[in-house]
Amino acid sequence: MPRKSTRLTFAVLATGAGVFSMLQSLIAPALPTVQHALHTSQSTATWVMTAYLLSASVFTPILGRVGDLIGKKRTLVAVLVTVAVGCLLAALAPTIGVLIVARVVQGIGGALFPLSFGIIRDEFAPAEVSPAISNLSAVIAAGGGVGMVAAGPIVTALDYRWLFWLPVGVVAVTTLIALRFVPESPRRAEGRVNWLGAVLLSGWLVALLLPLSQATRWGWGSARVIGLFAAAVVLFALWLFAEARSRSPLIDLRIMRLPAVWTTNTAALLFGAGMYAIWSFLPGFVQTPSSAGYGFGASVTAAGLLMLPMLIAMFCSGVLSGRLEPVLGAKKLLTAGASLGAVACGFLAAWHDQQWQVAFAAGVFGLGIGLAFASMANLIVGSVPAEQTGAATGMNANIRTIGGSIGAAVTSLLVTSRLQPSGLPYAAGYTHGFTLLALLCLAAALAALLVPAQRARRVSGTPRAFGDSSRPRPEAVPSGTRD
Secondary structure: OOHHHHHHHHHHHHHHHHHHHHHHHHOHHHHHHHHHHOOOOHHHHOHHHHHHHHHHHHHHHHHHHHHHHHOHHHHHHHHHHHHHHHHHHHHHOOOHHHHHHHHHHHHHHHHHHHHHHHHHHHHOOHHHHHHHHHHHHHHHHHHHHHHHHHHHHHHHHOOOOHHHHHHHHHHHHHHHHHHHHOOOOOOOOOOOOOHHHHHHHHHHHHHHHHHHHHHHHHOOOOHHHHHHHHHHHHHHHHHHHHHHHOOOOOOOHHHHOOHHHHHHHHHHHHHHHHHHHHHHHHHHHHHOOHHHOOOOOOOHHHHHHHOHHHHHHHHHHHHHHHHHHHHHOHHHHHHHHHHHHHHHHHHHHHOOOOHHHHHHHHHHHHHHHHHHHHHHHHHHHOOOOHHHHHHHHHHHHHHHHHHHHHHHHHHHHHHHOOEOOOOOEOHHHHHHHHHHHHHHHHHHHHHHHOOOOOOEEOOOOOOHHHOOOOOOOOOOEEOOOOO
């Protein structure tokens, strides 16, 4: 394939991944509108978000592995088609049940992340891999911000269904371009899909994430929550046993034990807890009527505009990280990104009386998100064999999502533990929540310090941990993890 086509390849990958990331947050501000339009309850409407989360968590690592085995382009095109169908079904959904099913279908698009990273590693020149991954990570991070900012104006000017009609056209065109211009992967992993491992992985993810997302409604001490947590522990143990014994594991546990991988995943878990909780609760904070003693009574559109500094900052810092990484190293950038998240949450805990304070903290947090997203992806890609890129980056994304679910659940518990007579939370609940998120981001920064330094990143072939020292070393490029 001609080298000039890499720009078009990147545009396809960025568009697909960006749209999926946007779909994660685009519907959240419109949930009250959806609830009213489809004549359903608030608890039922929240399944529009929960179904998407569970589906993405299940399919991201599984289809990442499928792409490693049968071809990343083939899998990418199939996933893009599925996302387009899911958006079309959601736009036409006559009932809340159909909309929830549509969101499950859309969630399959979570596989776009690991597939895109794998295609970049396969198709781009070694010197281009790190900047391209950083730029793609910036688009993925910014996509969530675009969703928060764009939802209000779209719903106000058109209708909530246009939140899905617009992506239908974009994804359809992207699919056609991908089919024509994105090359098929030259590298394939050996083996087959371990379906037992896939079923067990799906089982423990659902058993863990479902009670985390519903515990505030079901009750933390309810039989459903406790039973699902217990099932998650059992299924997780069975999954580890099945993967360890399999000749073709879905997730190679040896890779998960690599120092650079497990430390990066730990940082992802902790930083994801802070990031998703901020995305979930900061818009609600600014929309709270000032009669509660805090908040600004902002509309959905105004709340989105207050998040605009976060969107701009995360995109700019994500792109910039690709230029800084050869100089500073991904480890330092990940540490800096998590530290900025801690500073932003600490600032919010202490100062949140003025809109400019919230906007400033959102911008600082955005800088941290951009740096952290890009560096985590580069650390994982640079530490695993090429044929394991999809599965490994898929698990990293999943671990970040698990962290986000934990962070959102615990923050919700703190915020809603005591309510005013009006039914609104006290300001202290948000203060405690922001303080917790600052501590989680600080813990992520400390975990990032444990990431081992590497003098060279191998973007193709097998990392030294898996290689034979008697064989020639794979091609090395300037490190993204040099200290």
